[in-house]
Amino acid sequence: MYEGPVQDLIDELGRLPGIGPKSAQRIAFHLLGAEPADVTRLQEVLQRVKEGVTFCDICGNVSEQATCRICRDARRDAALVCVVEEPKDVLAVERTREYRGRYHVLGGALDPLSGVGPDQLRIRELLGRIGGQYGGAEVTEVIIATDPNTEGEATATYLVRMLRDFPGLTVTRLASGLPMGGDLEFADELTLGRALSGRRSV
Amino acid sequence: MHVRHLQVTDFRSWPTAELTFGRGPNVLVGANGQGKTNLVEAVGYLANLGSHRVSGDAPLVRHGASSAIVRATVVNEGRQLTLDVEITPGRTNRARVNRAPVKRPRDILGILRTVFFGPEDLSLVRGDPGERRRFLDELLASRSPRFAGVRADYDRVLRQRSALLKTAGGLRRGQRGRSDDAALGTLEVWDNHLARFGGQLLAGRLDLVAELSPLVTAAYHELAPGGVATVRYRDTAGPDGGARAGQGPSDPESLAEALLAELRRVRDQELDRGVCLVGPHRDELELTIGDLPARGYASHGESWSFALALRLAAYDLLRAEGSEPVLVLDDVFAELDQRRRSRLAAVAGRAEQVLVTAAVEEDVPAELTGGRFVVRDGTVRRGD
Numbered sequence A: 001m002y003e004g005p006v007q008d009l010i011d012e013l014g015r016l017p018g019i020g021p022k023s024a025q026r027i028a029f030h031l032l033g034a035e036p037a038d039v040t041r042l043q044e045v046l047q048r049v050k051e052g053v054t055f056c057d058i059c060g061n062v063s064e065q066a067t068c069r070i071c072r073d074a075r076r077d078a079a080l081v082c083v084v085e086e087p088k089d090v091l092a093v094e095r096t097r098e099y100r101g102r103y104h105v106l107g108g109a110l111d112p113l114s115g116v117g118p119d120q121l122r123i124r125e126l127l128g129r130i131g132g133q134y135g136g137a138e139v140t141e142v143i144i145a146t147d148p149n150t151e152g153e154a155t156a157t158y159l160v161r162m163l164r165d166f167p168g169l170t171v172t173r174l175a176s177g178l179p180m181g182g183d184l185e186f187a188d189e190l191t192l193g194r195a196l197s198g199r200r201s202v
Numbered sequence B: 001m002h003v004r005h006l007q008v009t010d011f012r013s014w015p016t017a018e019l020t021f022g023r024g025p026n027v028l029v030g031a032n033g034q035g036k037t038n039l040v041e042a043v044g045y046l047a048n049l050g051s052h053r054v055s056g057d058a059p060l061v062r063h064g065a066s067s068a069i070v071r072a073t074v075v076n077e078g079r080q081l082t083l084d085v086e087i088t089p090g091r092t093n094r095a096r097v098n099r100a101p102v103k104r105p106r107d108i109l110g111i112l113r114t115v116f117f118g119p120e121d122l123s124l125v126r127g128d129p130g131e132r133r134r135f136l137d138e139l140l141a142s143r144s145p146r147f148a149g150v151r152a153d154y155d156r157v158l159r160q161r162s163a164l165l166k167t168a169g170g171l172r173r174g175q176r177g178r179s180d181d182a183a184l185g186t187l188e189v190w191d192n193h194l195a196r197f198g199g200q201l202l203a204g205r206l207d208l209v210a211e212l213s214p215l216v217t218a219a220y221h222e223l224a225p226g227g228v229a230t231v232r233y234r235d236t237a238g239p240d241g242g243a244r245a246g247q248g249p250s251d252p253e254s255l256a257e258a259l260l261a262e263l264r265r266v267r268d269q270e271l272d273r274g275v276c277l278v279g280p281h282r283d284e285l286e287l288t289i290g291d292l293p294a295r296g297y298a299s300h301g302e303s304w305s306f307a308l309a310l311r312l313a314a315y316d317l318l319r320a321e322g323s324e325p326v327l328v329l330d331d332v333f334a335e336l337d338q339r340r341r342s343r344l345a346a347v348a349g350r351a352e353q354v355l356v357t358a359a360v361e362e363d364v365p366a367e368l369t370g371g372r373f374v375v376r377d378g379t380v381r382r383g384d
């Protein structure tokens, strides 16, 4: 244990994902020795992401404008919507280069332990999207790509129930083969690409 | 199978310790508190990814250290595998097989199998139902490691569903609004997942008990002639209050159906109480001697016999499947009377490997002469 603010900094850093106690300590002492200007710049960037980042009105992905780059891109198939939990999952699916449709970011998964129910997720927005017209097309297929873990599976089951009654809508789920208990973002491109192309109707 | 080599770092009282075991009996002798059990506990940890003494990992790490390492080389039918686990409380532990990291620690389950008999086992008979469920689930995972995953999934769904019952129940009692309907709508989803994993776990346990039950009765009979001990699984979705035993292979799907039906039946009650009332987390392995339940009725001696019978039955079951488990007898001979001692010694004397701890040499039956280790003042030395 160090005294005062140094320990506070180590504790805060240690709370970040992927950073263990040793790394937290190393980063803290690095910052302690860094030029004041460098630290100020980091501080400003942190401030800006929290204040300045907006989310796409349509899909909920992070975006600098009211609608994101993918939703504005006319070459992407608007009839196809891939539902993911987080913006980082959009990146994971994009990395496969297999997918030419649009996205819908839920903002998490059903997680009663953390007080997350359907109303805390962008499910109503998803249902609204399916009825309406975006980019001149109607949604004909929803691919559910929530994480292959307890909460992601429960969310998928719930979505399947909600989407079941839309006439003419195909609902598919990523093919199995993704490491169970995992996170979509940790699946390698090849596995995720295969899961995407082998998706099955549910 | 047998453990050839054990090495621990910052595990319990040991900054480091290293032992080379032989086949057959290996006896660790030393006064109380010298760290003998700590060493065999480390072996047990590699087999079950848990301790027989505590439920969390924190007490396993040496006071003042932040993580512990347990490593063992296991020889099974000529094949040699080195397992190691780094135990870091509050974070995900890491495991390796032959130095190659595995995805999850539970991927090493089934490689080392142990049957561990120790003073804590009295609570198998006298303790809460949870003790007996743990006995079943550990044995299940050691026979078919996929059950460790089923159990983990089940526990996770159970926690989620219980959290939902608490909030939904609270909302239901108060003002009802749109938001509670949505929450109740998801309850059905959690019901389904609970029933799916619950059905799998239940099927595994029922099949296990069906195989185990005659072995327990036979083992008890040898320990206490004239005594008739039986085990019976009672589950929350079973017929007539749920006593089942030995009904042949169980079908996870129909058990899941039964669980779902039961969940629907008690839903209001669950919402009122905010607890999950149905599922394998509420089940009981009933132990009876004659016509009386062992818990609350059996004498001290009978309870010991029953605990030992359960362990010996587990040992027989694993051995019948091919690879013989490592038998661990932690400080038990002093507790047992002459008949139980000699019965246990007869089994242990034939075992491919048995690790024994005792405070004094005199406690160890003559059949178990073999490797001797003296544990004293933070060191382990080979005796003669």
Ligand SMILES: Nc1ncnc2c1ncn2[C@@H]1O[C@H](COP(=O)(O)OP(=O)(O)O)[C@@H](O)[C@H]1O
Pocket: B011, B012, B013, B014, B030, B031, B032, B033, B034, B035, B036, B037, B038, B039, B058, B059, B060, B061, B062, B063, B357
């Ligand atoms: N996490 C720990 N850190 C340091 N010492 C520990 C830890 N856990 C247990 N001990 C010590 O280990 C000793 C008990 O060791 P144990 O193996 O049970 O003894 P025995 O030789 O009687 O079987 C106790 O003195 C206890 O204080």
Ligand SMILES: [Mg+2]
Pocket: B036, B037, B038, B330, B331, B357
């Ligand atoms: Mg001991």
Ligand SMILES: [Zn+2]
Pocket: A056, A057, A058, A059, A060, A061, A067, A068, A069, A070, A071
């Ligand atoms: Zn968008």
